[in-house]
Amino acid sequence: MDERVVTVAAVETVGPGTVAIDVETPEGFEALPGQFVLVRATVEGEELSRYYTLSSPDVDGTFELTVGVDPDGDISPWLADLDAGAELTIEGPFGNVKYDDGGDVVVAAGGPGIGPAVAIAERAVEHGHEAVVLYQDDGPAHTDRLDALEAAGATVHVFDDDADPDLADAVGEYGDDGEVYVFGFADFCGAVTDALESAGLDADAAQVESFG
Ligand SMILES: Cc1cc2nc3c(=O)[nH]c(=O)nc-3n(C[C@H](O)[C@H](O)[C@H](O)COP(=O)(O)OP(=O)(O)OC[C@H]3O[C@@H](n4cnc5c(N)ncnc54)[C@H](O)[C@@H]3O)c2cc1C
Incomplete structure (x- = not known):
């Protein structure tokens, strides 16, 4: 390249x-x-x-x-x-994990994973699709863009770092509402795919980009 x-x-x-x-x-x-x-x-x-x-x-x-x-x-x-x-x-x-206006999305983000999460949610909403953002971070970033997404009809939930059970519940609740994307460091990605499996959803179908 x-x-x-x-x-x-x-x-x-x-x-x-x-x-x-x-x-x-x-x-x-x-x-x-x-x-x-x-x-x-x-x-x-x-x-x-x-x-x-x-x-x-x-x-x-x-x-x-x-x-x-x-x-x-x-x-x-x-x-x-x-x-x-x-x-x-x-x-x-x-990277093969990418979003091209392909329908409703459920994006889970840990830490700096919120960057691609807001980008994908914005692109989905711009094209008339539904978007859910599930974001875990004690000090959330991009709150202006998250507020704008909510105002445009997206569902946004922010979880503290110690709220793993709440994140897992939300992954189970929303994990069937669109194509699932996961961005963040390895522990976070593992927690989300475990939560998908526990909820009886297809974790292998999720598009996961681990930051290491
Ligand atoms: C596909 C992919 C996409 C990514 N996208 C993003 C993104 O959008 N945003 C983002 O913020 N990050 C992203 N990352 C992570 C990013 O690439 C960096 O790893 C991150 O920014 C840290 O880089 P750094 O040079 O600041 O820290 P590093 O120098 O890599 O250090 C990271 C931590 O490890 C510790 N450390 C380093 N070497 C050692 C050692 N030998 N022993 C013990 N501890 C050590 C350091 O003290 C530090 O706390 C992505 C990673 C991947 C793989």
């Missing part, structure tokens, strides 16, 4: 320890929400790369990446410190 140098259009704090990075879409770049790019960076002389998932419903003009900032991490604090006009090297898009 070819590398592309892209320009940062804006970096905005969208929640506790969470930034949204708007990137100018390079010519010929096409991607759908749910897909991810590889970001390459040289931080303190070390060449590093990490994956980040699209958090905008489309790539028209710009596209967005939502980054949960790990203060002990190598790349995420560096990304959060970027200014408009900075250049990034990316590769991609990658």
